[in-house]
Amino acid sequence: MTGPLLTIDKVTVRFGGLTALQDVSLQVAPGAIHAVIGPNGAGKSTLLNVISGIYPVGGGSVALCGERIDGLAPHAILRRGIARTFQNTELFGEMSALENVMVGLDRHHACGPFAAAIHSAAWRRSEEAARAEARRLLALVGLADAENAAAAALPFGKQRRLEIARALATRPRLLLLDEPAAGLRALEVEALNRILLDLRAEQGLTIVVIDHVMALVMAISDRITVLNFGTRIAEGPPDEVRRSPQVIKAYMGERASHALGS
Numbered sequence: 001m002t003g004p005l006l007t008i009d010k011v012t013v014r015f016g017g018l019t020a021l022q023d024v025s026l027q028v029a030p031g032a033i034h035a036v037i038g039p040n041g042a043g044k045s046t047l048l049n050v051i052s053g054i055y056p057v058g059g060g061s062v063a064l065c066g067e068r069i070d071g072l073a074p075h076a077i078l079r080r081g082i083a084r085t086f087q088n089t090e091l092f093g094e095m096s097a098l099e100n101v102m103v104g105l106d107r108h109h110a111c112g113p114f115a116a117a118i119h120s121a122a123w124r125r126s127e128e129a130a131r132a133e134a135r136r137l138l139a140l141v142g143l144a145d146a147e148n149a150a151a152a153a154l155p156f157g158k159q160r161r162l163e164i165a166r167a168l169a170t171r172p173r174l175l176l177l178d179e180p181a182a183g184l185r186a187l188e189v190e191a192l193n194r195i196l197l198d199l200r201a202e203q204g205l206t207i208v209v210i211d212h213v214m215a216l217v218m219a220i221s222d223r224i225t226v227l228n229f230g231t232r233i234a235e236g237p238p239d240e241v242r243r244s245p246q247v248i249k250a251y252m253g254e255r256a257s258h259a260l261g262s
């Protein structure tokens with residue numbers, strides 16, 4: 001494939017009188033790790049919500065492999081191969097890590113309620129296949145030893161990784177992550193970085209990641225788009241973006257150069 005995997009073209013989103021995104025464009029190359037950063041309220045989560053079909057565009061378009069996806073329902077976009085995690089983790093706390101991932105797998109292994117009711121041989125086979133696949137996904141995010149732990153009992157850093165495993169269960173080609181490193185300690189951020197780099201290298205995933213944590217963004221992204229008050233103020237490779245005067249200004253008050261990791 002030669003063109004971009006994801007093309008966001010002049011997208012505008014309004015909530016009543018508030019413009020959350022104004023003519024925002026960005027392109028994500030296949031196999032890229034593309035970060036979106038910006039101060040609180042800049043429109044980052046809104047952008048992910050638009051890509052995943054939760055919010056409609058008020059102008060502009062979103063395309064995957066050149067085909068428009070704006071206007072499709074979230075489940076249809078998921079089926080096209082775009083999965084996501086949320087800014088606030090949304091796991092089933094009482095369920096085990098393995099079960100949380102199996103929930104995401106269901107549509108691939110479902111055998112129908114009738115088969116499930118009688119626990120037929122076919123149902124047991126599909127249940128075993130789902131279990132094996134869920135184990136494989138847990139291993140990809142470094143949670144092989146946590147499959148029986150209740151999700152709520154896992155440390156926060158592992159919960160975030162479990163969410164990623166669950167998102168992978170739908171076999172996406174594009175993974176959208178909303179602040180996966182928020183609240184993580186330095187070692188956990190390093191572990192997450194390694195996992196994301198491996199997912200790209202070994203599973204061929206393309207990743208769009210929102211984060212404030214510069215130890216993640218600057219270390220693993222190929223390109224960074226910077227939003228401020230709903231508009232794109234900079235885009236480029238990490239070294240270029242961290243030196244952009246406009247970006248440093250947008251981060252003023254957060255001790256800009258420190259916040260940008262330079």
Ligand code: ADP
Nearest residue numbers: 015018020038039040041042043044045046047
């Ligand atoms: P970020 O993720 O960059 O912190 P958001 O995309 O969450 O920012 O929000 C951008 C702006 O849009 C904020 O002013 C926020 O209050 C507003 N906003 C986001 N979602 C909604 C919504 N569903 N209804 C009304 N306003 C919203």
Ligand code: MG
Nearest residue numbers: 044045046087
């Ligand atoms: Mg947000």
